[in-house]
Amino acid sequence: MPEFETAAIIGAGVAGLACAQDLRAAGVDVVVYEKSRGPGGRTATRREGSLRFDHGAQHLDPGALDGTRAAATVAAWRPRRTGDLRATAPLGDVPVPTMSAAARALADGVTVTARTLVQPLRALADGGALLATADGPLPPADRVVVAVPAPQAAVLLQHISPPLAAAAFAVPYDPCWTAMVAWDRALNLPVDVHDAPGDDLVWAAAQAPRPGREPGERWVLQASAAWSAEHLEDAPESAALALLDRFAGTVAAAVDLPQPALLTAHRWRYAEPSAPLPERCLTAGPLAVAGDWLGGGRVAGAIASGRAAAAALLS
Ligand SMILES: Cc1cc2nc3c(=O)[nH]c(=O)nc-3n(C[C@H](O)[C@H](O)[C@H](O)COP(=O)(O)OP(=O)(O)OC[C@H]3O[C@@H](n4cnc5c(N)ncnc54)[C@H](O)[C@@H]3O)c2cc1C
Helix, strand or coil: CCCCCEEEEECCCHHHHHHHHHHHHCCCEEEEECCCCCCCCCCCCEEECCEEECCCCCCECCCCCCCCCCHHHEEEECCCECCECCCCCCCEEEECCCCCHHHHHHHCCCEEECCCCCCCCEECCCCCEECEECCEECCCCCEEEECCCHHHHHHHHCCCCHHHHHHHHCCCEEEEEEEEEEECCCCCCCCCEEECCCCCEEEEEECCCCCCCCCCEEEEEEECHHHHHHCCCCCHHHHHHHHHHHHHHCCCCCCCCCCCCEEEEEEEEEEEECCCECCCCEEECCEEECCCCECCCHHHHHHHHHHHHHHHHHC
């Protein structure tokens, strides 16, 4: 049996949920606090009416979910992509039927308290951590895991552990403007994926050809880190139009692009760490810190980091 009974995890992305899964399996009573409406974080699916878009993480590295409850959700994805039209090797795995299915599987059986924005942690006289929202304190926990992007972790940790906060503060993140666009008729484009490092439109992916998705001409368009940083404070409408314009000049250059039925954009202010730390997780007293900025980045790194944090607390 572990030396502690309760744990609170801040952040219901894959890092926090993977940590929760392993702590629960060891008999710990775990609560995950999440500021948004549900679990998933950047492994996200946006609903626009009846249309669904995987607008965060696009595909998983091989084995990213191995050893977790979400492993059974994945299917290989073999798109027709720019410069690689005859490729038969999968580009990666994707959870089915949506990207957020992986997080939902990880969250199965875990208590996730959504719409709960945790405030910066404070030290208690007994060495523990005081958890609170703007409305007041949350139930005490023997251990606290911070599983959010580094810039947000730095804020949560600034009072309770300046060294952990400094480590988090030093990890920069790239932004990513993402447009979601749908047409009410097929465009019959030559590719499902535009994968163009160096282009302002660094990535575009048709949604319907992804495994298990519903039909319909829907695309996710993602801007490069440099373009996103330059246009960080643009209005969403303006970012969406700029990405659609670039799409029209590249992927859809051979067709007369009709007016879309839907065009919207989401700004990921903290999309991916540009330089993750080599440590899998950080610990100090009752605290552990996890996330994609530890453990190598991406979904695979985030899960490895969450599991390493659980193992460190249990050891
Ligand atoms: C556009 C884009 C494309 C990507 N493409 C890929 C890809 O193709 N392949 C890949 O492997 N990875 C990709 N990634 C990266 C991948 O999505 C992340 O590395 C991974 O999902 C990070 O998981 P995490 O649990 O560390 O953090 P997150 O998913 O960010 O989870 C942290 C959670 O904490 C919550 N939170 C933050 N602060 C608080 C607070 N104070 N109180 C309560 N809750 C809080 C947030 O709402 C969030 O849900 C992409 C990311 C983006 C944005």
